[in-house]
Structures are given as C-alpha cells and as structure tokens.
Amino acid sequence: MAIARPHLTSAPSSAATPSTSGRGAPALRVVGGPATARATPRAAAPFVKWVGGKKRLLAALTPLLPRAVSRYAEPFVGGGAMFYELHGRGDLTHAVLADVNRDVVTAYRVVQRDPEALISALQLHERRYLKLSAEGRKAYFYKVRARHPMDVDMDDVERAARMLFLNRTCFNGLWRENRSGRFNTPHGRYANPRIARAPELRACHAALSSAVVLERDFRLLPQLARDHDLDFVYLDPPYHPISATSAFNAYSNGGFGSRDQTELAEVCAELDRMGVRFMLSNSDCDLIRGLYAKFEVREVMAPRAVNCKGSKRGKVSELVVRNVRPGLGW
Template sequence: MEKKIKLNPFVKWAGGKQGIASNLIRYFPVKYGKYYEPFVGGGSVLFTLQPECAMISDANTWLIDTYQAIKEDWNAVAEALMEMPNTKEFFLDLRAQCPRALPRAQKAANFIYLNKTCFRGLFRVNQRGQFNVPYGNYDRRYFDPANLQAVAEFLNNVDLRHGDFKISLQDVQEGDFVYLDPPYYKLGGHSEFNRYTDQQFRANDHVRLAEVCREMTSRGVHWIMSNSNTEFIRELYSSYYIENIRNRREINLKSGNRDIDELLISNRPLVERRGKKFDESDVQAVLLE
C-alpha cells in the first residue's frame, strides 16, 4: 500500500527517528506478513511506513493508553486538548494531577499537552512514576486535529499492546517483519535518567533482546534493529549484518555535536529494497553507505 496521507507523531519522543525514518525504511522488506514494532515510542517509523497490518507496543503505559484513546475517539482527545491553555500555571497544575483516575481521552490529552508544552519535549518520570519535566514556555501549537484524525484512521488496522518487548513478540511468525528501536546502550558513559518509563533499560535487557532476536531468526522472522555504535552492541550482534548510520538527535546532545554514529543491525543483508516515500526536505540526515 503506498502512503496516501503524511502522518506525524503526536508526541515528541527522545530517540525519535523522525529525521531518518524515510531513509531507514528503504532497508525494510517490501513484502511481509505483519509488521511488529515493540519499542514504538512516538511512532515516526510506523507512521512513515504505514504498514497494512501491524502490532505496536511499548513499556510506557501512558503512551500506549494515548494511542488507544486516539484510536477509539480522537475527537474526544482533541476536544479535551482545546480546553487547555498553554500557560505555566495550567501546566504545573496538570503535572501535579494523578492521571490514573481520569477518563481515557482526558488522560491522553494530558499526556500530549505535557509532552508538547514541557521543556524540550521530554518524557521523564520520577521513581513514583510522576511526570517531572519543567514548563517549556514555547509559543506554538501543540496539537493538530487533522493529524489526530488521520492517525486514528490509520490505527484502525493496528493492534496495540503495552509491556515488555519479549511478551509483545511472543506470537510473531515466519514471514513477519520486526523493527526494533530499544533505548540505546549507554553512549560515552553519560548519566542515564529515566527517559521513557520509571524503569531503566540496562545491559541485561540488551542481552535479553539479543536472545529474542536469536529466537526470531531461528523462526524465520526478518528483523532490523537500531542501536548505539558501541563495543558491547557490536559484540552482542557480531554474527549478524551490521552497518553504520548517521542520526540527528534533537534531544540530549549539545548543538554542534548532534550527528552521531549509530548502528543498523539485521539478520538479513542490509540492502535498499524500496524507494523513498518522502522527498529530501522531510529528511534531516542520511544513511551512510
């Protein structure tokens, strides 16, 4: 199915692939059964690829609940967002609320609002799971109703799950295709904070993920993974195909040092299999040969 409408992530996500998604998917197979993305985050790769049949999941419950709310009733989410003024007072008040007891559409609206109006669009929670990013003071629109509607229509054919990647990938079958974009193995020893959930993704989780990749390979499942260009990751996946790529990080790196090397890893040769869906103006970085 060729892409008809451009879909955009409705949240800004640390480690988001928006800048390179269009180039990345050229390495994806053209024909496959079901598309799986168990670290979906803001969904930039999903929304660029627009597969006909997909399963997406993430360990961040509030994020997946937001996808679910948009799928069920995007209009209710949009209406709740329209009621929310972009002021520091309102932001702080909302941030202090416990989202658990709220109706799903309101909870989703709160999530989008906090993500888009907070400082640099980070999602970070403390150990009690409370959102703790300061106010951003940006004078800009923080949601687009037309995009929410288009995303909702697209999500009609998408199964949503919440939880750990291993459980989400349990029913993947021969012929399916999986794109994996886990929290990267720590680069350069910078201190990690809880970027996505109240749990950290540690070396042991990367080892668990490599084991799941091994199992998927033995079942005839084609997978491609993005990860950091580190000794540990190169070693962990040394029996697979590995290419260096360039990414552009919007978050967490000082300007001037934003182009960083990372890896594309797969159990099949990394060759260009399809044309680009967007033109160059949509792409902020290119894959290196």
C-alpha cells in the same frame, strides 16, 4: 490484500474496531479510500514528540527495509515514525504496536478509538493555556503535571489529553519519568504551541484504525510473532549509553540497562530462528556490536538529539542490525 491508504476529508468515523488476534482476526478496516477521497489526504506522522524518535533518521533507514512488508510489529513504538512510514507505503495488512509506557499506549488507543473526544479535550487545554500570561501558563502546566493518573481517577481520554498537553508544552518535548513513574520534565518556553493538532490526530486515527496496540514488555515479542504471524519487526529500544552523560533511557520508571540489552539480543536471535525478519537500531558501542556479531551490522549517521548544548548536537554514528540472509525475503 494490502490496506488502502486512508483519505480524510472531515471528522472520521470513530467506529474503529481493532483486531486483537492474529491471522484469524476479522478483515482489516480501511478508513476511507480512493473512492471517497475529496481532498489531498494528510500523511500520518507521530503525534507525540519522543526522544529517540526516528522521524529524522527515516531517510537513512528506509533503504534498509525489506522490499515487501505485510505483517509488521514495532515493540518499542514510542512516536511510531517507522509504522507511519510503512503504513504510507500502503502494503501493511497487519500491524502490532507495543510499548511499556502506559501513557503512550493509552494515547494510541484513544487516538484509535475516540479521536474527536481527545481533540475536544486538547482544544480546551489550548484555549485555557494560550490566553494566560507566561507565569499563568507555567502554573497551569505544573497543575496538570501534578494531577497524576496514579492519584486521581482519570478516564483514558483525560489521561491521553494530559499526556499530549504536557508533551507539547514541556521542555524540548521530552517525556521523562522518575523512578516512581511520574513525568518530571519542566515547563518549556514555546511562544505559541499548537496543542490540539486536530488534522494530524485525524490522520493518525485513520492510520491506526486497523492496528493492534498493546502495553507489553519486549520479552513477549516471540509470542506476539507467533500469534500474529509476523513477517517483519523493527526494534528501536532505548539506546545503550555511549558515555556516562549521553544516556537517556528514562521513558518509563524501569530504565533500560545492559541486562535488558542482552535479553533483547536473545529475543532477536529467537525471531531469527523463527524466520521472522528484524531490523534493530541502537548506539554504536562495543556491547551492541558484540551482542549482534552474528548478524549484519551497519553504521548510519544520525542527528544527535538529546543535548541541551547546541554545540554538542552534531551527528553521531548509530548501528542498524538486520538478519539479512538468503531465503528470508529481504
């Protein structure tokens, strides 16, 4: 049974009870549905701005997706652009979204379980921040940034609101952490940032109501594939740097090196042995081409996102790896 696409006309129910197991889990909850629709629903889209977010590359990636996807996982979910795309098609029956970044995972869980509390907390930040002078906003931003969940007791709603406030007011929306796991991007200069974004969060709440959200390292993916009987996985890891200055992989304190890329290729080979279809994005470089030589490797042209110099933005070739072969149902 496919999940009906959600229709949201007002504040949604906060009674989402995501399943935590695989096939034996309770039936998927559908929020709203055609019968209850009273207005055009808003399509859900990433609620965090994330470096490497796939929103702008979806047009190039979607033609490469399998014809049908039912039980899906995204182990480097970040902003989750691909999840929302697949959800919007209406044929997902089960979705597992995972990431190692605790702030992003907490934000997903709060959007899933308590969106109205999150919206209220963000509206408070928005009212306080927008009425300040430029200097006042800067001071407010650094005060919120300095109040870190590792030092201060913070419930999940407060933590998610802190994260989204910082994401929407920091330089370029860049979530970057130092080695000790502290967000360290400076203040941005948006004239009138939309901080609360209630309609967008409610649309995400509806899309996420039946997803399983986990704080997990990608190495646990084969186990997840077994437990959740997955039929397709989209992997969007931190990209291997193509030059010393092109690297951005500080999403979380651990970084992501060549050894991680090699272990990830082993995880993909394991998925392939299990008969699980996978599609992976990465940079176009010798290491990645070598690691996935036995699979189909395609080039796609992508906008180059992380560069403060406008002149260096342009387009760059990226790789898409898939285990396309007869019998796997591509």
